[in-house]
Amino acid sequence: xxxxxxxxxxxxxxxxxxxxxxxxxxxxxxxxxxxxxxxxxxxxxxxxxxxxxxxxxxxxxxxxxxxxxxxxxxxxxxxxxxxxxxxxxxxxxxxxxxxxxxxxxxxxxxxxxx
Amino acid sequence: xxxxxxxxxxxxxxxxxxxxxxxxxxxxxxxxxxxxxxxxxxxxxxxxxxxxxxxxxxxxxxxxxxxxxxxxxxxxxxxxxxxxxxxxxxxxxxxxxxxxxxxxxxxxx
Numbered sequence: 001x002x003x004x005x006x007x008x009x010x011x012x013x014x015x016x017x018x019x020x021x022x023x024x025x026x027x028x029x030x031x032x033x034x035x036x037x038x039x040x041x042x043x044x045x046x047x048x049x050x051x052x053x054x055x056x057x058x059x060x061x062x063x064x065x066x067x068x069x070x071x072x073x074x075x076x077x078x079x080x081x082x083x084x085x086x087x088x089x090x091x092x093x094x095x096x097x098x099x100x101x102x103x104x105x106x107x108x109x110x111x112x113x114x
Numbered sequence: 115x116x117x118x119x120x121x122x123x124x125x126x127x128x129x130x131x132x133x134x135x136x137x138x139x140x141x142x143x144x145x146x147x148x149x150x151x152x153x154x155x156x157x158x159x160x161x162x163x164x165x166x167x168x169x170x171x172x173x174x175x176x177x178x179x180x181x182x183x184x185x186x187x188x189x190x191x192x193x194x195x196x197x198x199x200x201x202x203x204x205x206x207x208x209x210x211x212x213x214x215x216x217x218x219x220x221x222x223x
Contacts, residue, residue: 031209042118042201042213043158056210091157095209102148102203103211105157 002026004106006092012112018080021109024073025094031055033103034067034077035091043091049075082113115140118204120214127221131192135217137202138184146205147185149176151198152216158201161187192221 005024013019025032030051035043046065048056052072060067064083069075079086089110093103119138127133139147147164162169164176164185175188185202199216206212 033210035213040215042120042215045210045212048210100146100209102146102150102160102163104160108157110155 004092004094004104006090006106006109008109009107010110010112012114013082015084015113016081018078019082019111020076020078021090021092021111023075023077023092023106025075025092026096026104029094029096029104030072031095032069032075033093033095034075035093035105036088037091037108038088046077046090079111082111084113087111087113117141117206117212118202118214120202120217122215122217124218124220127192127219129192129194129221129223131221132188132190133192133219134186134188135200135202135219136184136186137204137214137217138182139202139204140183141204141206142180142183144204144206146209146211147176147178148203148211149174149185149187150201150203150213152201153198158213161200189219192219194221194223197221 032049034046037043046060049069067077089108091108092106095103149161150158151161152158168177173190177186201216202214203211
């Protein structure tokens with residue numbers, strides 16, 4: 001089975017610029033997650049989708065971050081405008097069966113804001 | 115108290131040693147528990163689930179202690195290839211996992 005696909009792998013932008021990340025989950029996985037992992041920290045949930053509906057976005061900085069999953073399959077996470085502290089790895093994950101068997105992560109997008 | 119806490123380490127052990135990590139969680143209603151392995155500059159990969167009855171997979175044993183609210187991971191006969199960061203993950207509601215900061219393990223020859 002194909003894994004979770006993410007692009008791009010790396011991105012370097014200047015502060016105040018905008019950036020977008022794309023994720024395609026494992027086929028058939030209804031639940032999709034975006035996590036932010038800052039160096040030396042564990043992954044932190046930004047937003048969780050069930051099909052195309054948002055289940056949890058309580059930790060998403062909504063003044064600058066947005067995400068969508070319009071057709072219940074792939075998803076886009078956007079940051080506008082970026083800040084230096086947004087430098088991190090953005091991980092997409094998907095799960096079946098309400099996450100009872102854990103998640104599968106994509107390889108992530110490493111964002112550097114300069 | 116943080117939702118999920120781990121000793122960041124690093125744990126430095128020689129090959130062949132047995133090493134154990136603990137992870138404490140604050141939400142007594144948590145139902146699902148996992149250990150993930152993360153290699154440097156890679157994504158986390160599911161190592162094993164943690165069941166109430168414990169779980170063993172080869173050299174790895176995971177246990178859950180609900181009374182004291184912690185999970186553990188025991189690695190026997192450590193290999194160089196076990197060097198990685200081990201993340202524990204605990205659910206906090208509808209399938210959402212909260213991760214600890216991870217424990218770094220370094221296995222030396």
